[in-house]
Amino acid sequence: xxxxxxxxxxxxxxxxxxxxxxxxxxxxxxxxxxxxxxxxxxxxxxxxxxxxxxxxxxxxxxxxxxxxxxxxxxxxxxxxxxxxxxxxxxxxxxxxxxxxxxxxxxxxxxxxxxxxxxxxxxxxxxxxxxxxxxxxxxxxxxxxxxxxxxxxxxxxxxxxxxxxxxxxxxxxxxxxxxxxxxxxxxxxxxxxxxxxxxxxxxxxxxxxxxxxxxxxxxxxxxxxxxxxxxxxxxxxxxxxxxxxxxxxxxxxxxxxxxxxxxxxxxxxxxxxxxxxxxxxxxxxxxxxxxxxxxxxxxxxxxxxxxxxxxxxxxxxxxxxxxxxxxxxxxxxxxxxxxxxxxxxxxxxxxxxxxxxxxxxxxxxxxxxxxxxxxxxxxxxxxxxxxxxxxxxxxxxxxxxxxxxxxxxxxxxxxxxxxxxxxxxxxxxxxxxxxxxxxxxxxxxxxxxxxxxxxxxxxxxxxxxxxxxxxxxxxxxxxxxxxxxxxxxxxxxxxxxxxxxxxxxxxxxxxxxxxxxxxxxxxxxxxxxxxxxxxxxxxxxxxxxxxxxxxxxxxxxxxxxxxxxxxxxxxxxxxxxxxxxxxxxxxxxxxxxxxxxxxxxxxxxxxxxxxxxxxxxxxx
Amino acid sequence: xxxxxxxxxxxxxxxxxxxxxxxxxxxxxxxxxxxxxxxxxxxxxxxxxxxxxxxxxxxxxxxxxxxxxxxxxxxxxxxxxxxxxxxxxxxxxxxxxxxxxxxxxxxxxxxxxxxxxxxxxxxxxxxxxxxxxxxxxxxxxxxxxxxxxxxxxxxxxxxxxxxxxxxxxxxxxxxxxxxxxxxxxxxxxxxxxxxxxxxxxxxxxxxxxxxxxxxxxxxxxxxxxxxxxxxxxxxxxxxxxxxxxxxxxxxxxxxxxxxxxxxxxxxxxxxxxxxxxxxxxxxxxxxxxxxxxxxxxxxxxxxxxxxxxxxxxxxxxxxxxxxxxxxxxxxxxxxxxxxxxxxxxxxxxxxxxxxxxxxxxxxx
Numbered sequence: 001x002x003x004x005x006x007x008x009x010x011x012x013x014x015x016x017x018x019x020x021x022x023x024x025x026x027x028x029x030x031x032x033x034x035x036x037x038x039x040x041x042x043x044x045x046x047x048x049x050x051x052x053x054x055x056x057x058x059x060x061x062x063x064x065x066x067x068x069x070x071x072x073x074x075x076x077x078x079x080x081x082x083x084x085x086x087x088x089x090x091x092x093x094x095x096x097x098x099x100x101x102x103x104x105x106x107x108x109x110x111x112x113x114x115x116x117x118x119x120x121x122x123x124x125x126x127x128x129x130x131x132x133x134x135x136x137x138x139x140x141x142x143x144x145x146x147x148x149x150x151x152x153x154x155x156x157x158x159x160x161x162x163x164x165x166x167x168x169x170x171x172x173x174x175x176x177x178x179x180x181x182x183x184x185x186x187x188x189x190x191x192x193x194x195x196x197x198x199x200x201x202x203x204x205x206x207x208x209x210x211x212x213x214x215x216x217x218x219x220x221x222x223x224x225x226x227x228x229x230x231x232x233x234x235x236x237x238x239x240x241x242x243x244x245x246x247x248x249x250x251x252x253x254x255x256x257x258x259x260x261x262x263x264x265x266x267x268x269x270x271x272x273x274x275x276x277x278x279x280x281x282x283x284x285x286x287x288x289x290x291x292x293x294x295x296x297x298x299x300x301x302x303x304x305x306x307x308x309x310x311x312x313x314x315x316x317x318x319x320x321x322x323x324x325x326x327x328x329x330x331x332x333x334x335x336x337x338x339x340x341x342x343x344x345x346x347x348x349x350x351x352x353x354x355x356x357x358x359x360x361x362x363x364x365x366x367x368x369x370x371x372x373x374x375x376x377x378x379x380x381x382x383x384x385x386x387x388x389x390x391x392x393x394x395x396x397x398x399x400x401x402x403x404x405x406x407x408x409x410x411x412x413x414x415x416x417x418x419x420x421x422x423x424x425x426x427x428x429x430x431x432x433x434x435x436x437x438x439x440x441x442x443x444x445x446x447x448x449x450x451x452x453x454x455x456x457x458x459x460x461x462x463x464x465x466x467x468x469x470x471x472x473x474x475x476x477x478x479x480x481x482x483x484x485x486x487x488x489x490x491x492x493x494x495x496x497x498x499x500x501x502x503x504x505x506x507x508x509x510x511x512x513x514x515x516x517x518x519x520x521x522x523x524x525x526x527x528x529x530x531x532x533x534x535x536x537x538x539x540x541x542x543x544x545x546x547x548x549x550x551x552x553x554x555x556x557x558x559x560x561x562x563x564x565x566x567x568x569x570x571x572x573x574x575x576x577x578x579x580x581x582x583x584x585x586x587x588x589x590x591x592x593x594x595x596x597x598x599x600x601x602x603x604x605x606x607x608x609x610x611x612x613x614x615x616x617x618x619x
Numbered sequence: 620x621x622x623x624x625x626x627x628x629x630x631x632x633x634x635x636x637x638x639x640x641x642x643x644x645x646x647x648x649x650x651x652x653x654x655x656x657x658x659x660x661x662x663x664x665x666x667x668x669x670x671x672x673x674x675x676x677x678x679x680x681x682x683x684x685x686x687x688x689x690x691x692x693x694x695x696x697x698x699x700x701x702x703x704x705x706x707x708x709x710x711x712x713x714x715x716x717x718x719x720x721x722x723x724x725x726x727x728x729x730x731x732x733x734x735x736x737x738x739x740x741x742x743x744x745x746x747x748x749x750x751x752x753x754x755x756x757x758x759x760x761x762x763x764x765x766x767x768x769x770x771x772x773x774x775x776x777x778x779x780x781x782x783x784x785x786x787x788x789x790x791x792x793x794x795x796x797x798x799x800x801x802x803x804x805x806x807x808x809x810x811x812x813x814x815x816x817x818x819x820x821x822x823x824x825x826x827x828x829x830x831x832x833x834x835x836x837x838x839x840x841x842x843x844x845x846x847x848x849x850x851x852x853x854x855x856x857x858x859x860x861x862x863x864x865x866x867x868x869x870x871x872x873x874x875x876x877x878x879x880x881x882x883x884x885x886x887x888x889x890x891x892x893x894x895x896x897x898x899x900x901x902x903x904x905x906x907x908x909x910x911x912x913x914x915x916x917x918x919x920x921x922x923x924x925x926x927x928x929x930x931x932x933x934x935x936x937x938x939x940x941x942x943x944x945x946x947x948x949x950x951x952x953x954x955x956x957x958x959x960x961x962x963x964x965x966x967x968x969x970x971x972x973x974x975x976x977x978x979x980x981x982x983x
Contacts, residue, residue, distance in 0.1 A: 009750050010921050011913055013793050017925070018909050024936055025902040029895055031943045035853045036891040043853025050850065051866045217655075217870035218847075 051215050052226065053084075056121060056187065059207025060153035062234035062475060064167060064197055066243045067271075071158060073167055073198070078154035078286075079134045082122035085114065087146040087220040093125070096147055099140065100126060100133050121189055122148060127286050145219025155191065155198075155285040163246050165306040166239075166273040166406065166468060168196020169281035191285070195304070197239065197468060199407045204472060207234035233475035240269035240470045244598060249274045252594035256587070257579040258558070259307035259447040261466075262595055265455035265564055265573045267488030268464025270404065272595070273448075275307040309409040312444040313577055316533030316584065317372045317517075318562045319393075319439025321457065321504055324365055326392035327380045328500040335503045338362040341375035348430050352378050355534075369507035370516035372532065374438045381437020386428060389436060390416040393443070395494060396456060397463065402448050404466040412449055415442035440536050450562045451575035457508065458529070458564035458573055460501040461494035485571065505529060509567050512589075520589035521561060526600050529570075530563020530592065532584030535577075556580040561588035565596050572599050629978035630680070634907040638955060638970055641900050642669045642963070645881065645956035651863045652876035652884045653958075661877060661958050668960040672967030679971030683979055684923060687972070691739040695763075698735040701728055702770035727961030729779030732767040733930055734965055737786055738972075739763060741922035744794050751795035760787065775821065778949045782930050789929040790922055828947045844874040849944045852886030852894075859890030877958040879950055882942040897956070901935050908970075911977035920976040927969040 035043070064073035081100070083093065097107070106126060114123045125147070129137075134149055141147075155170045171194040177183045182202050183192050187209060193199035210231030215223045242262075249260045249272045262272035279296045296303050305311065327333045343359035345352055354360065354374040360367070368376035381389060393399060399414035413419070415436060417428035435441030448466060456463055508529035511518040517532040535558035559581030564570040574592050581587025646669070650662040679687070705728055709718070718727060740760055747756055764787040771779045792801075816825070851867035860866065865887035868876040876884050885893050905928065912924035931954050938953040940946045952959050954966045 005748075005917050006750075007915075007918065007921065009795065010793060010918065013795070014909060014913055014921070014925070017789070017793070018906065021905045021909070021932060022902065024932075025898050025905070028936065028939050028943065029898055031940070031945055032852065032886065032891055032894045032898075035849060035943060036856055036886065036894065039853050040856040043850050044856065046850045047854035047866055047872075050847075050872050051870050215866070215870065218872040223870060 051217070051223075053214050053216050055150075055212045055214060056189075057210035057212055057231045058152050058190065059209050059231035060233050061155060061170070061191075061198075061207060062205040063236040063473075064205070065236060065238045065473070066246075067238065067240050067269075067470060068243065069238070070243050072163060072239070072241075072243070074156050074158065075153040076156040078128045078152050079131070080124055080150045080152050081126040081129050081133075081137060082124050082148050082150050083146050084122050084148070084216075084220045085117050087218070088114070088123070089146050092144050092146050095140075095144055096125060096137070099136060099144075100129065102126065118188075122150065128154065141221065145221065148220060148222075155281075157281050159243075160282065161278040161280045162243075162250060163241060163273065164196075164278045164281050165275040165308065166196050166241060166246075166270070167281060168198035168200075168407075169194055169284040170198050171284050194284070195408070196306070196406060197237070200405055201237055201469065204237055205234045207475070208232035235475050236473040238470040238473055239468045240264075240271065241273070241468055242271045244602065245272040245595060246274065248272075248598035249591070249595055250276075250278070252591040253578075256581060257301065257307075258577045258581065258588075259311055259575075260577070260591065260595075261308050261447045261451035261575045263451045263455050263464075263466055263573045264485055265459045265462070265464075265570045266485060268452075268455070268466045269470075269485070270466050270468045271572070273306075273308050273406075273468070275305070275311070277301050277303050279303045306406070306408065307577070307579075308447045309404065309406060310446070311577070312410060312412055312446060313558050313560075314441070314535035315398075315439040315443060315445045315450065316535040316558070316560050317374075317439055318450060318453070318531050318533035318560050318584075319436070319443065319445075320369060320372065320377045321453065321508070321531055321562075322392050322396055322398075323377050323381055323384065323389065323437055324369060324507070325396075325496060325500055325504060326384055326388055328365075328503060329392070329496055330384065330388060332383045333365060333380060335365045335499070338364050339368070339376045339379050341368075341373050343375075345375040345378050347378060347382060347434055350431060352434050365503060366507050366510060369504075369531070370510040370514060372511075372517050377437045378434050381433055382430070384437075386416050386433045386436065389433070390414045396453050397449055398443070398445055398453075402446075402452050402466050404448055405469050409448065410446060412446050413442060413444040439533060447575045447577050449575075450560065450577075451573055454530070454562045454564045454575060455570075455573035456494060457501065457504050458570035460498070460505075461496055462490040463492035463494065464488055465491050505567065507531075508563060512563065517583070517585040518561060518563065518589045520585060521563060521592040521596065523565070523593065523596055523600060526565050526596060527567030528563060528565040528592070528596050529567055530561055530574075530589070532589060533560030533562065534558070534583050535560060537580065553580050556582055559584040559587035561585075561592045563592055565600070571603075572596060626681070626978075631907065631911065631974055631977050634904065634911075634970070634974065634977075637900060637904040637907065638967065639669075639673075641897070641904065641955040644885070644897060644900075645953075645958070647862065648881055648884050648888070648956065649877045649958045651865070651888060652868050652873075652881065654863060655869050655871065656877075664960070665958050665963070668963040669967075671960075672964040675964055676967040676971035676974070679968050680975045680978060682975075684920065684972055684975045687975075688738060688742045688919060688923070691735070691742045695735045695739040698728070698731045699766060699770065702732060702767060702774075706770065706773055727959070729771050729774070729776050730961045730965040732771055733779060733783060733786070734927075734969060736764055736767045736783055737790075737926035737930065738923065740787065740790055741919055741926050744790060744922045745917065745919035747794065749795075751797060752791060752800075754800065757791060757796070757800060760791065772819065776950075777820075777824065778951050781949075782933050782951075785933045786926050786929045790926050793922070793925050827949070844880070844948055845944055847872045847874065848880050848883045848942050851880075851883040852942060855887040855890045855894075857891050859886075859888045859893055862888050864888060878952055879938070879948075879957065880942060881957045882939050882953050885956075886942065898939065901932075905932055908973050911973050911980075914980040915976050916980050920980070924973045924976050927972055931966065931969065 060075040063071055066072055110125055117123045137147060137149060170191045173183060173186050173190045173192045186192050193202035210229045212225060213227040214225050217223055245262055253276050257276050260274045264271055340362050341354050341360035343357045344354045360371050360373045363373050363376055393414045398412055400411050401409040420426055420428050432441050436443050452466060508531055510516050512522045512528045512530050518530045521530050522528050537555055537557055559578040561576045561584050564573040574595055576588040576591045578587040646662050646665050649665050653659050653661045740763055743760055764783055768780045768783050847867060851873050865884060867873045867887050868884045873880055873883055885897055908924060908928045912921045915921045915924060934951050934954050937946060938951045941948055952962045954962060
């Protein structure tokens, strides 16, 4: 059976659907032409930026070695937990926070990091995570898309706070620093030297950052490396500093505050440099060290300040050496000339006391220096007048930086009438010259300058530029052997009469070995020579009323010991300042003793032990 | 059964070839899209679905479509029952209860609903022996389609619902409507849009629509898929990055690269050349099927082909347009190419019916 159906109208309508289908499918082709041909370059670039990442690889800084090749600053591997800003996920973040311990501060810093991040480098979530934590995160890689472990070499100071001020510390580069020459080649987030050798020799120590071009998937997971330029180590440098002397210096200081500088008078090498209180530079090697940094930076004791270069103190009686040299050179006195000390002296109608109330009687130059008689130098100073005193002080290097190769050295101050007119709009008073004659009043010096004065006197006038740098080493290399101490070429020579130098040197020998104020520094057979000083903290007027020991500590005087050894051809010059230590002979001289002892014990044939110890220290 | 020489002779081999080619492209692209993921063996399962689908297609072709359509009411009621059952007792999967768990295989109920509804619709319309539909017939057929449409909307599966509505509209227009009725339907549709926006669409669906209007409003959320899909296609350029070499698909920037966005993988790895080849393939399948409708011997045949084909074309066009960033993102597979057993098998069964109609175009 077959019923005929009129299909014509339906078939006619089908034609329209046929046309519609062709139009729609071809229209689709047009759309894909637009995307895939016309706009292809745009989308190709978008696809590339989707999965190609340039990951900077931090270069390890060069090593810093002491004169015997022992490592003072190196790098240790560390791991940071980061997350790409573009694949940021709050869900993953909260999983990470559950997985690892986070302090409130870390969370806050992380938030700040994320807000300020340009997106060029990953946002730091947690810094320097433990190896167990690395394993924990790696094991959950699939559940934590976007979270990445980044390997970063981190500055490490194996001896902690030892020589912290000389070595300095590293920190994340600041906006201002990025524009400066001494950080040339650094990129944001780099760690650069912020003080000490790390800053002074930053360009040598800084390596060349590498880069890794990687393909990542949508979860930020690295799939493969497209291209890699490995980071290049920075060059190592060897310092002239001496680990044992540094250790001895710091141990001798104990809990006292102050500064110590040990120079080689033959060439200006800085063998040890210490400032107290100190700090552990390892604390600053990270970004999230902010808490530690705040504590140290705003410490009322100014831990970060390098007192040896930045602490400005009155020289006290050490200044008498300069007065003596000036007076001898200017022929105002002869070594034999005696002046009277009656427990003080009246000048310009005012009583200037000596530290010995009973008085020293009639004393010559040698006795005046050995006993540190004030009355003698009050009178000599008045005779010399302030301009001459200032001139000689400057000849000895006061009032300007020594030029040591460490940053932030200050000048100190050599006062004269010209200075006072400009700085205070006041005339110079005669009484001030009296104060300056014994190293009080406005005169200010640094421990580095004082050590240099000791070196100048010990070497009869040779002036060297103090320096910590010995030589550059190729990246990663360890030093071969201990350098010998050679005589250097002085930058300046003070052409005083031989008799002047002899008078000063004999007096300094007497201070330590002939019943003088510095006897505690002495070592039998070595010929330690020196001069003690007491830098007044309270004003002259109050001085007479209470004895120094009875004052509260912060008003107690600063103690100086400045000296060298041995007596002939000295190998060591030191300047020790103990803040609020009282008298120089009591507080500072024993520290110098310890330093000399360490050095000369070793010189007497302990070199073999040293070499062995050097090996032990390195491992 | 008539598996004799005449049977094999009656098969429209060019159309079968087109179907197999499209499915073959699908297998290759699914292989590429799943290599980096957790299911690198999906292409093997897809081959299994294709083989099973072809077998089912042959079976469907073996029986005269008139005999098959005799059971349309039964099929329709069974599927409606299944949809109700799933709504009441079905387990949620990916936020919807549109899946029927059958041991190792989960059946997508919407695919069955489409086939069942269209078959019954064709049967009803074929019985109307007028050149134009009256309002009554439109209402009755509307109710016929409306029941499964409502049930799948409740799942919720707007994609299947939209496909059904589209097929219904195509069939009504084909059957003939008065201009006035078309106008009324358009007005009703226009009114339904804001109501649907407020009451029917879920928040995530609204997000998708808004993200389509401007994908950069929320590039990490709803706009992400759209942006990544367009980047994938656009970066493929003329000749593509090469099979297995698409960065967007291999590195998982592309969402659902083996199912809904499989065409984006084609675009990225095979380029404009591959895209045009696949589109042309779909066009050939469409035109060949329309040819089957034109030659059909009765209304039932025409309606059957038109209903099934309109759903196929609608899904294919929508999916490709979605990958091309032309329409909001909707969870449609690309029929024949996307991974998935339900879609593959029902599509092939549907084409079995189309081939069936063509095979029996000669009046006995």
